[in-house]
Amino acid sequence: MFNKLVLNCINCQALALSVFCTLKDEELHDLNKEKVSYPYKKGQVIFTESDRPNGIYCVHSGKAKIYKVNSEGKEQIVRLAKDGDLIGYRSFLAHEEYQAFAETLEECVICFIPGSLILKLLSQNIQLSLNMMEHLAKDIITADQKSVDLQTKTARERLCEALVILHKSFGTDADGYVDIRLSRENIGNLTGLAIETVVRTLKDLDEDELIRLNKKRILIPSIPLLMDEARMID
Amino acid sequence: MFNKLVLNCINCQALALSVFCTLKDEELHDLNKEKVSYPYKKGQVIFTESDRPNGIYCVHSGKAKIYKVNSEGKEQIVRLAKDGDLIGYRSFLAHEEYQAFAETLEECVICFIPGSLILKLLSQNIQLSLNMMEHLAKDIITADQKSVDLQTKTARERLCEALVILHKSFGTDADGYVDIRLSRENIGNLTGLAIETVVRTLKDLDEDELIRLNKKRILIPSIPLLMDEARMID
């Protein structure tokens, strides 16, 4: 059903962006030998809540969302992933079942690294372990901040903050627009707002010239101004 | 200003509860030699936001809160810590300044482990590193869940959930009451609710016999019932 792809980690653009940037030649060789690369279509599921992790996914190209579904069936995006990002490492490292769903937002190529290799690499490469811990620790800081924001920031502030973060992590395209296309619904699921609130607030921000809307595309004329509006300290 | 205490890690009750449970004799000896133990009074500050971490704290006895303060000056409790829990490891491992404040909730004894030793131990003891990663990964899962809860659960549900979690992590005293004393304000800061809402909702829960209130003390007759009320799946 899937067609494996043949990719060489040595040439991987995403490698330098990932925690694996510290791998030595031999380890990289192992990684290259054992990882398996698959193409994914837009909207394809990578893993499902309550599945048991057998390894870790690494995004070679494309974008994906990791989300939970609450009891009313509403989606809540926990994290977005792009080139070089790992997916599913939390549950794998926590020895727990997946706590969320992962799904591509566009065409992707995603590599799977078997758990046995991950553990071997972590065991023999201290720097990799320390990198991984740093990575996890930063994730926690981000997650904590999100909780704080949910408790104290208004819809407008949260939306502004989300846009700033999207801008920072995904950059801009040739025209200066934030380089990720999200539906209003996905923006809502990312910020914890109702679709209607997202629509209205985006419109307000557009009218206040804090952003420029062009269909699904969003341009941010001034990051500092938007950060100010989001009450982000930075 | 502080009086150092002389404690031997070999005899430490909290040790078995902590990530250090895997240390070998020699490493434990190092830990014992380099850690410094201090007594803290109730309400004493352990570290402050924007301080730079030089190591990691480990609670020997007592309880502490880690909290952020938002721009309006309102506190938000990120995490509670008890015997055997580490404090400040996120920022240390992320190589960042502290993102929060840490303060004792009662009399405590807290040990400080210098960063150099932590790094040495993590480097030479793979199992410790893997434990630490597991610990961090579980923290993330918890933090993510908190965000989801904030977005979807009502005040009553969040409060019930917090009580269940408090019960699970702090256990009960001889009379069956949850073994931690928090002011209404702290409960509010923990759940993201206004004090008045906490008061009213606790009263409601008491009237509905889902909890039994006795001043600051809280008894939970049936965890399953309360979990149900909190819409927790378990």
Added chain:
DNA sequence: CGCGCGATTGATTCGGCTCAATAACTGTGG
């Protein structure tokens, strides 16, 4: 015994959600 902080209770307000209806867009097949 009085002081002060924490807890309680009531009244009011309001941000953002829900519901409902319509419009615009996307993709698909004829």
Added chain:
DNA sequence: CCACAGTTATTGAGCCGAATCAATCGCGCG
């Protein structure tokens, strides 16, 4: 290339949960 169907986005109206504001109470402590 166009018509149609199914999404996705937009706009309006009304509602509701929880925050805020304003007293008052009462416990703990000197």
